[in-house]
Amino acid sequence: MLSHVGPWLEEEAKQQKFYDSAFTHLLPLCMNHHFSTRIHAQATICKMWRQCKSLGLDNILSKFALVEGCIQFNDGSNATKNTLKLMESYFMATFDPVRDYSIETIFLTLPKLTCLTDEEWLPPEMFSDMDPTWLDANALKLLSLYNGRDSLNSSKSGPWRVKIHSLCRTSEIFGIKEYVIGSMRHLVDKNFSSLSVTAEKWIPIREVPSEYLQNFLIEKQRDGYALVGAEQTANSRCLTDYEFPMKTVLILGNEREGIPASLISLLDVCVEIPQQGVIRSLNVHVSGALLMWEYTRQMHSHRTKTSSNQKSL
Ligand SMILES: C[S@@+](CC[C@H](N)C(=O)[O-])C[C@H]1O[C@@H](n2cnc3c(N)ncnc32)[C@H](O)[C@@H]1O
Numbered sequence: 001m002l003s004h005v006g007p008w009l010e011e012e013a014k015q016q017k018f019y020d021s022a023f024t025h026l027l028p029l030c031m032n033h034h035f036s037t038r039i040h041a042q043a044t045i046c047k048m049w050r051q052c053k054s055l056g057l058d059n060i061l062s063k064f065a066l067v068e069g070c071i072q073f074n075d076g077s078n079a080t081k082n083t084l085k086l087m088e089s090y091f092m093a094t095f096d097p098v099r100d101y102s103i104e105t106i107f108l109t110l111p112k113l114t115c116l117t118d119e120e121w122l123p124p125e126m127f128s129d130m131d132p133t134w135l136d137a138n139a140l141k142l143l144s145l146y147n148g149r150d151s152l153n154s155s156k157s158g159p160w161r162v163k164i165h166s167l168c169r170t171s172e173i174f175g176i177k178e179y180v181i182g183s184m185r186h187l188v189d190k191n192f193s194s195l196s197v198t199a200e201k202w203i204p205i206r207e208v209p210s211e212y213l214q215n216f217l218i219e220k221q222r223d224g225y226a227l228v229g230a231e232q233t234a235n236s237r238c239l240t241d242y243e244f245p246m247k248t249v250l251i252l253g254n255e256r257e258g259i260p261a262s263l264i265s266l267l268d269v270c271v272e273i274p275q276q277g278v279i280r281s282l283n284v285h286v287s288g289a290l291l292m293w294e295y296t297r298q299m300h301s302h303r304t305k306t307s308s309n310q311k312s313l
Helices: 001-006 014-030 035-055 059-065 066-072 078-087 103-114 160-175 183-187 192-195 210-222 284-312
Strands: 180-183 205-207 225-228 249-251 267-272
Touching: 001 014, 014 035, 014 059, 014 066, 014 183, 035 059, 035 066, 035 078, 059 066, 160 180, 160 284, 183 192, 183 225, 210 249, 225 284, 249 284
Parallel strands: 180 205, 225 249, 225 267
Antiparallel strands: none
């Protein structure tokens, strides 16, 4: 947002004030320990610096002169590559908050692109029958329902979809009894079948919207299922020492926030896959696949032992 505001301010004094405050707040974030925060701050600083140059804001350029040296991204590191890639991304390089201002952008495109759960997306059709009261205060005209530019509609939605598809495929392959997702709308995505290789046709899929997930899990627990969370917590059991109960519900965390704290307290156990490297965590679909395989392996070896015991009796 910061990278879009400055050029739209009408008076130079307002621009000076805005960039002064924006640089002051953003500069410390360029060294934040969180990788994503850091590269977003760096890319935004870089874009704002270019804006200040083209707006001729000499006071700001001299006050923050050190910035110029800090935004020479030429060390070839991964961080640099990611920052440069981000600067070329749609929202940094092309998106125009005024031209692209529509009901569809606000209620559908942005929630979709920022990976909000799809229960939060509102298609523009929902607004079409209503008496329109949304007015663009400056231009005194109706805010349009749809995006004016196709490029915005075709911007890729978050990578989380790939994970839902991959997990569906893995669940089917390992014979998981039921795959639970937040919304059946994921299945109508035209990419779903190609990525899941039609796994959704062979495995029962249940829709449990996020607001009902807690009750769903409590009911499963009452039916004798162990709630096993895949998560790195201070009390997690190591996967190599953990014996899965046959009746297990495996709970996987959100790619960004992990399993919400409100659900963690419900779980019977959290299990963690031991890691050796520097990177903090695995992708959710990789974690899901490893845990499902370990469950399957244990059930298989349990069955093999039971049948060889029966034979020797
Ligand atoms: C990318 S991680 C979540 C990131 C996490 N919130 C963090 O602080 O880095 C997404 C999910 O993958 C699973 N996961 C990742 N690494 C794991 C590990 N070593 N053991 C068990 N589950 C793991 C968990 O379900 C987790 O919630």
